[in-house]
Every structure is written in C-alpha cells, then in structure tokens.
Amino acid sequence: MAFFKRVKQPLIPKIKLSGVSKSFGSKNVLSGVDLEIFPGESVVIIGGSGTGKSVTLKCILGLLTPDAGRVEIDGVDLAAASTVQAETLRAQIGMLFQSGALFDSLNVWENVAFSLLQNQKMSRRQAREIALQKLAQVGLSAEAAEVYPADLSGGMKKRVGLARAIATNPNVIFFDEPTTGLDPIMSDVINDLIVSTVKTLGATALTITHDMSSARKIADRIAMLYQGKIIWTGTVKELDKTDNPYVRQFVAGSAEGPIQMDLKA
Amino acid sequence: MRFQFINMMGRVLLHFFQATGALGIFGAKTLYHCFVPPFYGKAFLRQLIEIGFYSLPVVALTTLFAGMVIALQTYTGFAQISAEGAVSLVVLIAVTRELAPVMAGLMVAGRIGAAMAAELGTMRVTEQIDALVTLSTNPFKYLIAPRVLAGVLMMPVLVFIGDILGVCGGYLIGVYKLEFNATTYLMNTWEYLKPMDIVSGLTKAAVFGFIITLMGCYNGFYSKGGAQGVGRATTNAVVSASILILIFNYILTELFFNV
Numbered sequence: 001m002a003f004f005k006r007v008k009q010p011l012i013p014k015i016k017l018s019g020v021s022k023s024f025g026s027k028n029v030l031s032g033v034d035l036e037i038f039p040g041e042s043v044v045i046i047g048g049s050g051t052g053k054s055v056t057l058k059c060i061l062g063l064l065t066p067d068a069g070r071v072e073i074d075g076v077d078l079a080a081a082s083t084v085q086a087e088t089l090r091a092q093i094g095m096l097f098q099s100g101a102l103f104d105s106l107n108v109w110e111n112v113a114f115s116l117l118q119n120q121k122m123s124r125r126q127a128r129e130i131a132l133q134k135l136a137q138v139g140l141s142a143e144a145a146e147v148y149p150a151d152l153s154g155g156m157k158k159r160v161g162l163a164r165a166i167a168t169n170p171n172v173i174f175f176d177e178p179t180t181g182l183d184p185i186m187s188d189v190i191n192d193l194i195v196s197t198v199k200t201l202g203a204t205a206l207t208i209t210h211d212m213s214s215a216r217k218i219a220d221r222i223a224m225l226y227q228g229k230i231i232w233t234g235t236v237k238e239l240d241k242t243d244n245p246y247v248r249q250f251v252a253g254s255a256e257g258p259i260q261m262d263l264k265a
Numbered sequence: 266m267r268f269q270f271i272n273m274m275g276r277v278l279l280h281f282f283q284a285t286g287a288l289g290i291f292g293a294k295t296l297y298h299c300f301v302p303p304f305y306g307k308a309f310l311r312q313l314i315e316i317g318f319y320s321l322p323v324v325a326l327t328t329l330f331a332g333m334v335i336a337l338q339t340y341t342g343f344a345q346i347s348a349e350g351a352v353s354l355v356v357l358i359a360v361t362r363e364l365a366p367v368m369a370g371l372m373v374a375g376r377i378g379a380a381m382a383a384e385l386g387t388m389r390v391t392e393q394i395d396a397l398v399t400l401s402t403n404p405f406k407y408l409i410a411p412r413v414l415a416g417v418l419m420m421p422v423l424v425f426i427g428d429i430l431g432v433c434g435g436y437l438i439g440v441y442k443l444e445f446n447a448t449t450y451l452m453n454t455w456e457y458l459k460p461m462d463i464v465s466g467l468t469k470a471a472v473f474g475f476i477i478t479l480m481g482c483y484n485g486f487y488s489k490g491g492a493q494g495v496g497r498a499t500t501n502a503v504v505s506a507s508i509l510i511l512i513f514n515y516i517l518t519e520l521f522f523n524v
Contacts, residue, residue: 058395061398061399063395063398063399083403088401090400090401093399094399095396099391101392101396102393103388103393103396114402115402118305118407119400164400
C-alpha cells in the first residue's frame with residue numbers, strides 16, 4: 001500500500017526567529033533568541049519585567065531592527081524587505097498594544113476601521129458596518145462606537161484595541177501584555193475573547209505576558225525568555241511537570257530561586 | 266585637565282554632527298513622502314485649517330501692532346532730521362521684508378510647533394505611532410508630510426495677510442496720530458511698493474513654515490521618556506525653530522538684497 005502512503009511535508013514556520021540579538025548602548029537585551037511559531041499555533045512568551053519580551057515583539061514587527069540574526073514571517077525577512085513588501089506583510093498582521101494605543105483624535109469605530117478607511121479606501125458606511133460587527137464580536141454595543149478613547153475604561157480600551165487588531169481579518173495576531181492593568185474578572189473576559197477570536201480567524205498568535213493564568217488559558221505552547229534567550233519551551237501540561245528551576249520559580253512566583261531580581265537602579 | 270576639555274569638546278561636536286545628520290535624514294525622508302503617494306487628503310486639510318485658520322488672530326494682532334510701533338518710532342527718529350515723509354516707506358519695507366514674516370514665524374512656532382511636538386510626542390509615548398506602522402500606514406505619510414506641506418503652504422498666506430495689516434497699522438498711526446494726509450500716505454505707500462519686497466517676505470514665510478513644522482515633527486516623533494520627554498520635545502521644538510528662523514531670516518535677506 002505504499003501508493004497511499006503520504007509523504008510527510010516538513011511544516012514551515014509562520015514566524016521564525018534565529019539568533020536575534022539586540023542591545024541598547026552597553027545593555028544587552030536579546031542575545032540570540034531562537035523561536036519557531038507554526039501556522040495556527042498560539043505561543044505565549046513568558047518572562048519577568050525587563051527580560052526583553054517587548055523588544056522581541058518589536059523586532060518581529062519590524063519596529064526595531066535586530067543587531068544580529070533574522071526574523072522571518074512566511075519566509076520573508078521583514079528587516080531586509082522593501083517598503084512595499086513590508087507593508088503587504090504587515091497587512092496580514094494584527095496587534096493589540098498593552099495600553100490599547102488607540103488614536104485619540106478618532107472615535108471608537110474610526111479607530112477600529114482605520115485600516116479599512118485609510119488603506120483599503122472603503123466607503124465610510126461600509127467600514128462603519130464592519131467596525132460595528134467587530135465591536136459586537138468583542139462585546140461592545142453600537143453606542144460605544146461614537147465615543148472617543150479618552151472616555152473609555154481600561155478594559156474597554158483593550159476590547160477596542162482587539163477589535164481594531166482583527167478588523168482586517170489578519171492571519172497573525174500579536175498580543176502585548178493583554179491583561180496587564182485589568183482586574184481578574186476583566187482579565188479572564190479578555191483571555192476568553194483572545195481565544196475565541198484567534199480560533200474564529202484561524203490565526204497564528206503570539207502573546208507576551210507575565211500573567212501565568214492568562215498564559216495557561218491562551219497558550220498552545222509556552223516559551224520562557226530569560227537573560228535575552230529562550231530557555232524553555234513546552235505545552236501547558238509540560239509546564240507543570242518541568243524540573244527547570246527557572247521555570248518552576250517563575251510559575252510559582254517565588255522570590256527564592258535561581259532568578260535574582262536586580263534591585264539596583 | 267586639558268584632555269578633559271578636549272574630550273568634552275569632542276563629545277559636543279560629535280553630538281552636534283549626529284543631531285544635524287539625523288535631522289537632515291528626517292527632512293529628506295519627509296520631502297520624499299510629500300511627493301510620493303498615497304496621500305492623506307483629510308489629514309492635510311485638517312492641518313491647513315489648524316495652521317492657517319486658527320493662527321490668523323495671533324498673526325493679525327502681532328503684525329498690526331508691529332506696523333503701528335514702527336510708524337511711531339520712525340517718526341520720532343526721522344523728525345529729528347526732518348525726514349518724516351519717509352515713514353510710509355519705512356513701514357512698508359520693514360513690515361513686508363522683515364516684521365511680518367519674522368513675527369508670524371515666531372508666533373506660529375510658539376503655537377503650531379509646540380502643539381505638533383506635544384501631539385506627536387504623546388503619540389510616540391503611548392505607542393500610537395507604533396500602532397500606525399502595524400496598521401500598514403507610514404507615519405511619515407500620515408502624520409508628518411501633511412503637517413509640513415500645510416506649514417509651507419499656509420505660512421505665506423498668513424504673512425500676506427500680515428503684510429496688509431502691518432501696513433494698515435502704520436497707516437492708522439500715520440494718519441490719526443501723526444496727522445499725515447491720508448491720501449499722500451496711501452499714494453506714497455503705493456508708489457514705493459515693489460513686488461520684490463512682497464515676494465521675498467513670502468519666500469521667507471514658506472521657509473519658516475518648513476522649519477517650524479519640521480522641528481515640531483522631528484522633536485515630537487523622536488521624543489522619549491514619558492511626560493517629561495514630551496515636555497522637553499515641546500521646548501526644543503519652539504526654541505530650535507525660533508533660533509533657526511532668525512538665522513535663516515538673515516541668510517535669506519543676504520541672498521535677496523545683496524548689498
């Protein structure tokens with residue numbers, strides 16, 4: 001029956017980081033990050049404050065250029081790509097910022113429909129309709145659509161940010177500390193929303209967080225960043241069984257262990 | 266001690282060249298994005314109104330009073346050598362060549378340059394500029410090009426209005442306070458009016474518009490360090506634009522009226 005035997009295709013990673021290093025002045029933030037994220041997978045990078053989680057994300061998005069190493073999305077190196085190529089690639093990417101990063105000169109629905117209005121040149125009526133759909137998807141009513149971001153609570157800002165991130169149906173979504181600054185219940189609501197929207201879109205997701213309950217809920221796979229390197233990767237189940245002392249200390253949230261906080265300014 | 270001094274001088278010089286280079290690259294990138302599509306018409310229109318319309322009262326008042334004070338001072342000076350007749354000429358030349366563009370430039374630098382630096386600075390520290398990039402929108406095209414283009418276009422309009430009001434100010438003082446004959450004053454003004462005076466003033470205005478918006482955008486765009494950083498960016502934008510306006514005013518005067 002060799003005829004029916006399928007040739008197993010090697011899975012091509014959607015996002016691939018190889019040897020990514022970045023320093024600011026004399027401060028070495030990333031020193032050779034290697035990570036592969038496969039299509040449809042939800043990966044969470046955990047790590048303490050100042051370990052370079054945000055810098056990793058900014059390097060992937062092309063907001064920062066790595067000093068060494070390569071970042072590839074769909075096999076294309078974003079840093080070396082032409083402006084047009086980079087913008088086409090970015091059109092497939094959605095991003096939820098830590099503080100929402102909503103444009104305060106635009107109201108909620110204009111924020112959500114920003115890309116549709118500015119880049120896809122959609123009519124305002126049509127763009128508004130899509131924006132309202134996306135807002136409904138994150139549990140916001142049409143009344144909230146006319147409000148300006150300054151009048152929103154933290155949780156609502158996150159929701160609007162999420163609606164904006166998914167407005168163009170991206171196939172890669174990044175989440176930067178999605179639950180930071182929210183109460184535990186709102187955090188869980190946001191976590192649920194993230195899981196459901198990523199599933200609905202069938203997107204590849206990368207989240208950075210230090211909130212372990214959020215990581216457990218969102219992740220298919222967890223990677224731990226410490227001293228500028230990925231020191232451990234595994235599933236949520238593996239996370240509880242690992243004997244890696246760094247991971248155990250971080251998961252337990254203990255001050256005792258190999259990770260010593262640098263308390264000097 | 267001597268080495269320390271040389272060290273410090275070197276550092277200052279290097280910093281100066283670095284800053285000039287960065288500003289040069291920023292300016293070149295801005296110019297490129299002003300002429301290469303896509304263009305954001307609505308953002309441009311908003312800036313035209315912001316810079317042109319809302320600066321009108323400030324520019325109008327300053328140029329009007331500048332014209333008035335020049336008439337007064339010229340009279341007190343020129344009366345001593347019995348040359349009071351030259352008041353209208355001096356007002357005309359002073360206002361169109363120097364006062365209207367420089368006063369309007371400094372006023373708009375305070376109003377618009379500061380606002381731009383604060384707005385872009387806040388957008389930078391709240392990650393709104395990063396958000397623009399992730400929404401596949403080039404911040405140079407969406408934020409900076411509309412501001413710089415609007416500045417270059419609206420400053421000459423403001424200065425033209427300032428020219429008229431400045432001369433009017435001189436006329437008001439000349440006729441109602443110094444009791445010149447109204448017709449003679451107007452005839453003199455009209456007779457001495459040279460297109461070159463107006464053109465040079467308007468060219469200066471366009472250059473100042475570029476300087477103000479560029480310094481506002483540059484300082485705001487690269488601001489860092491939270492609220493304090495935004496404050497610093499705003500101060501730097503106004504101070505650097507004001508100094509550059511005065512320097513370029515001299516250079517342009519040299520170029521136009523090479524005496």
